[in-house]
Amino acid sequence: MRSLVLGGALVGLIVLAALLSFLWTPYDPTLVDAALRLRGVDWAHWLGTDRFGRDVASQLMVGARTTLYVGLVAVGVAALVGTPLGLLAASGPRWLGELVARVNDLVLAFPALLLAIMLGAGFGASTGTAMIAIGVATVPSFARVARAAAMQVLTTEYVLAARSAGRRPLAISVRHVLPNVAGLLIVQSSVSFGIAVLAEAALSFLGLGTQPPTPSWGRMLQESQELLAVQPRLVVVPGVAIALAVLGFSLLGDGLRDRLDPRLKGVGDAGR
Amino acid sequence: MIVAEELSRSYRRPRSTPFGPRPQVRALHEVSFEVVAGQRFGVVGESGSGKSTLVRLLAGLDSPSSGAVRFDGQLVSGRRQRDLDFLRSRLQVVFQDPMGSLDPRMRVADIIAEPLVAQRIPGRAERVAEVLAAVGLPASAADRYPHQFSGGQRQRICLARALAPRPQVLIADEPVSALDVSVRAQVLNLLSDLVDRYSLTLVFVSHDLSVVRHVCDTVAVLKSGQLVELGAVEQVYRRPRHPYTRQLVRAVPTLRGALAGITAADLTP
Amino acid sequence: MLAVDRLGVRAGELDLVTEVSFTVSAGERVGLIGESGSGKSLTATALLGLLPEELTASGSVRVAGVEHELVGAPERLLTKLRGSRLAMVFQEPMTALNPAMRVIDQVAEAREVHHPGRDRVLVEADALRLLEQVRLPEVATLARAYPHQLSGGQRQRVLLAMALANDPDVLVCDEPTTALDVTVQAQLLELILAGVAERGAALLFITHDLAVVATVCERVLVMYGGRVVEAGPVREVLTEPRHHYTRGLLDASDLESTDEHGRLHAIPGTVPAAGEFPSGCVFRTRCGRADEQCADLPPWTGVPDHGHACWHPVGGDS
Numbered sequence: 001m002r003s004l005v006l007g008g009a010l011v012g013l014i015v016l017a018a019l020l021s022f023l024w025t026p027y028d029p030t031l032v033d034a035a036l037r038l039r040g041v042d043w044a045h046w047l048g049t050d051r052f053g054r055d056v057a058s059q060l061m062v063g064a065r066t067t068l069y070v071g072l073v074a075v076g077v078a079a080l081v082g083t084p085l086g087l088l089a090a091s092g093p094r095w096l097g098e099l100v101a102r103v104n105d106l107v108l109a110f111p112a113l114l115l116a117i118m119l120g121a122g123f124g125a126s127t128g129t130a131m132i133a134i135g136v137a138t139v140p141s142f143a144r145v146a147r148a149a150a151m152q153v154l155t156t157e158y159v160l161a162a163r164s165a166g167r168r169p170l171a172i173s174v175r176h177v178l179p180n181v182a183g184l185l186i187v188q189s190s191v192s193f194g195i196a197v198l199a200e201a202a203l204s205f206l207g208l209g210t211q212p213p214t215p216s217w218g219r220m221l222q223e224s225q226e227l228l229a230v231q232p233r234l235v236v237v238p239g240v241a242i243a244l245a246v247l248g249f250s251l252l253g254d255g256l257r258d259r260l261d262p263r264l265k266g267v268g269d270a271g272r
Numbered sequence: 273m274i275v276a277e278e279l280s281r282s283y284r285r286p287r288s289t290p291f292g293p294r295p296q297v298r299a300l301h302e303v304s305f306e307v308v309a310g311q312r313f314g315v316v317g318e319s320g321s322g323k324s325t326l327v328r329l330l331a332g333l334d335s336p337s338s339g340a341v342r343f344d345g346q347l348v349s350g351r352r353q354r355d356l357d358f359l360r361s362r363l364q365v366v367f368q369d370p371m372g373s374l375d376p377r378m379r380v381a382d383i384i385a386e387p388l389v390a391q392r393i394p395g396r397a398e399r400v401a402e403v404l405a406a407v408g409l410p411a412s413a414a415d416r417y418p419h420q421f422s423g424g425q426r427q428r429i430c431l432a433r434a435l436a437p438r439p440q441v442l443i444a445d446e447p448v449s450a451l452d453v454s455v456r457a458q459v460l461n462l463l464s465d466l467v468d469r470y471s472l473t474l475v476f477v478s479h480d481l482s483v484v485r486h487v488c489d490t491v492a493v494l495k496s497g498q499l500v501e502l503g504a505v506e507q508v509y510r511r512p513r514h515p516y517t518r519q520l521v522r523a524v525p526t527l528r529g530a531l532a533g534i535t536a537a538d539l540t541p
Numbered sequence: 542m543l544a545v546d547r548l549g550v551r552a553g554e555l556d557l558v559t560e561v562s563f564t565v566s567a568g569e570r571v572g573l574i575g576e577s578g579s580g581k582s583l584t585a586t587a588l589l590g591l592l593p594e595e596l597t598a599s600g601s602v603r604v605a606g607v608e609h610e611l612v613g614a615p616e617r618l619l620t621k622l623r624g625s626r627l628a629m630v631f632q633e634p635m636t637a638l639n640p641a642m643r644v645i646d647q648v649a650e651a652r653e654v655h656h657p658g659r660d661r662v663l664v665e666a667d668a669l670r671l672l673e674q675v676r677l678p679e680v681a682t683l684a685r686a687y688p689h690q691l692s693g694g695q696r697q698r699v700l701l702a703m704a705l706a707n708d709p710d711v712l713v714c715d716e717p718t719t720a721l722d723v724t725v726q727a728q729l730l731e732l733i734l735a736g737v738a739e740r741g742a743a744l745l746f747i748t749h750d751l752a753v754v755a756t757v758c759e760r761v762l763v764m765y766g767g768r769v770v771e772a773g774p775v776r777e778v779l780t781e782p783r784h785h786y787t788r789g790l791l792d793a794s795d796l797e798s799t800d801e802h803g804r805l806h807a808i809p810g811t812v813p814a815a816g817e818f819p820s821g822c823v824f825r826t827r828c829g830r831a832d833e834q835c836a837d838l839p840p841w842t843g844v845p846d847h848g849h850a851c852w853h854p855v856g857g858d859s
Contacts, residue, residue, distance in 0.1 A: 530755030
């Protein structure tokens with residue numbers, strides 16, 4: 001319960017900052033002004049300015065947008081590809097299940113970083129290639145969770161009852177399996193979101209993700225790493241933002257797990 | 273109505289050593305019997321007797337390793353699911369666990385309508401209302417979820433679902449073994465009423481010979497996948513011929529017996 | 542040997558068990574009968590001080606020879622008593638055994654805990670002897686097996702051996718045979734009876750099955766809605782019950798007696814969920830005999846171990 005509230009609050013804060021940035025930011029986050037270079041924290045610039053004189057607070061707000069955008073698309077791709085794959089693997093013939101499991105292992109073993117470098121080399125590094133790379137790397141975890149959960153649901157008596165009622169396999173997947181694994185998939189989404197945020201920051205830091213001038217937390221880190229000794233604030237601010245975002249999504253995932261796990265439903269009927 | 277011909281079913285267990293053979297488990301071995309229309313056919317067996325396997329084979333939810341199941345002359349075993357529509361509309365199953373056999377995320381109305389939807393039978397809403405009334409549940413039950421009901425009420429919901437497509441045969445797999453004693457009698461009475469009212473043929477599977485004796489006219493006794501005794505229920509209960517049946521009859525503690533001085537030691541062979 | 546006085550179990554504002562009082566003497570076998578939600582298992586758990594954190598017990602539980610009151614006793618004392626003076630056999634043997642430990646080691650551990658410093662070889666010999674006593678088949682092999690390699694009946698034998706390991710004064714069995722086949726149940730019942738008889742221990746046997754209670758026990762308590770509604774000698778309670786719930790339960794479980802339409806005598810309605818039992822007499826919402834008077838809590842008629850709580854007892858007042 002506590003993790004749900006805390007995680008929800010952190011995620012809510014980031015979403016709010018991102019939404020607000022569409023309407024209003026203290027300054028234009030991409031406005032370079034040599035006169036304002038490396039200003040400290042004051043009333044005009046809440047979090048100071050970076051070495052190009054850009055307002056850090058504004059960059060942070062718009063960077064939240066990038067972060068959420070990447071997470072949303074990457075997790076969306078992974079869920080849309082991984083979930084049907086997992087369900088198919090669970091309800092299809094045995095060889096298909098084995099095949100999906102093996103391909104899953106293969107993708108898992110393939111470093112996402114290498115994929116991002118390859119995509120970047122092929123299409124030019126951008127937010128888009130980062131999203132695809134992260135999304136592809138996240139597919140196996142969805143497929144795996146969906147398969148395991150679906151296999152459990154498929155052994156229940158209500159699925160047996162549905163079969164004896166004359167339901168076809170596809171209808172059983174859609175009507176019975178999906179609703180009963182949805183909770184776990186939502187939990188997985190939240191956890192994956194946190195990982196995606198971290199991955200995006202890492203790729204941008206390496207120059208394989210979001211390109212200038214679009215603000216991104218990972219690039220904010222990269223651009224100020226040399227100033228760590230002089231102006232630690234410039235590294236700490238995006239670093240803390242990334243950490244809080246990852247923490248927020250993980251906590252939210254944990255909290256949702258307690259809430260949504262179908263295995264915890266119906267508990268409390270004192271059985272003999 | 274239902275004919276089982278030399279039904280066998282074995283499963284392969286996973287290997288216990290990397291290159292060893294996969295051990296086979298014989299769940300059912302050459303079981304033959306016939307259930308005629310209007311009969312109340314009981315199947316008694318303990319855990320590992322193969323009674324659950326038998327239910328699945330009769331209901332076309334699993335295929336035998338050898339042997340055949342026929343329903344009203346038509347072959348059930350070995351057919352693809354989509355070729356079993358004739359069976360689905362005429363034979364329905366009630367499972368043991370009244371909670372486990374109801375999808376926790378579906379409303380009661382949708383649960384009961386499921387066979388109707390699957391078999392594209394029109395007039396769903398009316399039929400759902402009809403069968404709810406038939407099993408003694410209020411019409412308001414339709415909008416609620418399974419966890420809002422007690423065990424006995426859930427088993428009524430299962431019965432309603434089974435009755436919805438107007439089947440001729442009902443297979444009940446341990447329908448009362450998860451219920452409290454005070455509720456068990458209600459559900460057994462209801463089951464008897466429904467079988468009478470709709471002229472159903474009943475296959476009643478249980479571990480409890482005394483329940484089968486109350487409900488059924490004929491009984492088959494299964495042990496380790498084999499049919500060891502088959503006959504009129506009173507005959508089997510009063511004069512069991514197979515030693516296992518004798519042991520089974522003897523092992524069930526009864527109130528009358530206990531008050532007449534039968535001790536725990538008398539229950540064991 | 543065991544004296545329970547006005548034992549209660551509460552979950553926040555909710556009374557789950559109310560004013561349960563009874564005694565069990567050495568060598569005596571007492572049954573506790575009830576359906577789901579009757580509070581019978583909670584009563585057992587409270588006796589051993591094993592209630593989950595969110596539940597609180599009140600009243601008194603005393604064991605002969607122990608100075609201290611057990612309700613609210615420090616965990617250290619309870620740990621010392623559990624397994625030595627008070628032992629319990631649970632319904633689900635699989636969850637009550639450690640899956641990663643050989644069964645003989647678990648029996649040995651149960652014994653060693655209360656015999657510290659005893660030679661390991663002797664302890665293992667004790668454990669093997671206990672497993673032989675509960676007639677674990679092929680004991681030489683199966684003693685070295687892990688719980689998942691045993692059948693349900695064999696696991697329950699192991700659990701019984703562990704419970705008897707330190708010759709307890711009181712053995713509490715909570716539905717020990719409910720998950721077992723009838724042929725296995727018969728054997729286990731015999732073992733439990735032999736085990737307590739040999740040790741002169743007091744037995745509290747909890748079950749929903751009237752026939753099992755009649756076979757095993759001398760006295761019985763009938764629980765419904767968290768209260769004891771009737772208590773007395775088995776033969777009397779089960780042949781001439783005074784409470785309408787006992788009467789109903791007896792009729793409902795008798796599959797040989799039916800009305801003129803061949804129907805079983807059922808108790809109307811369902812067992813209410815915890816906290817939804819009526820005030821006054823807990824059974825009045827399902828009782829054919831209930832009237833306005835039943836809205837008041839019926840007083841206990843008789844002595845704690847023999848009596849009933851009903852305004853209109855079966856067979857009239859006497």
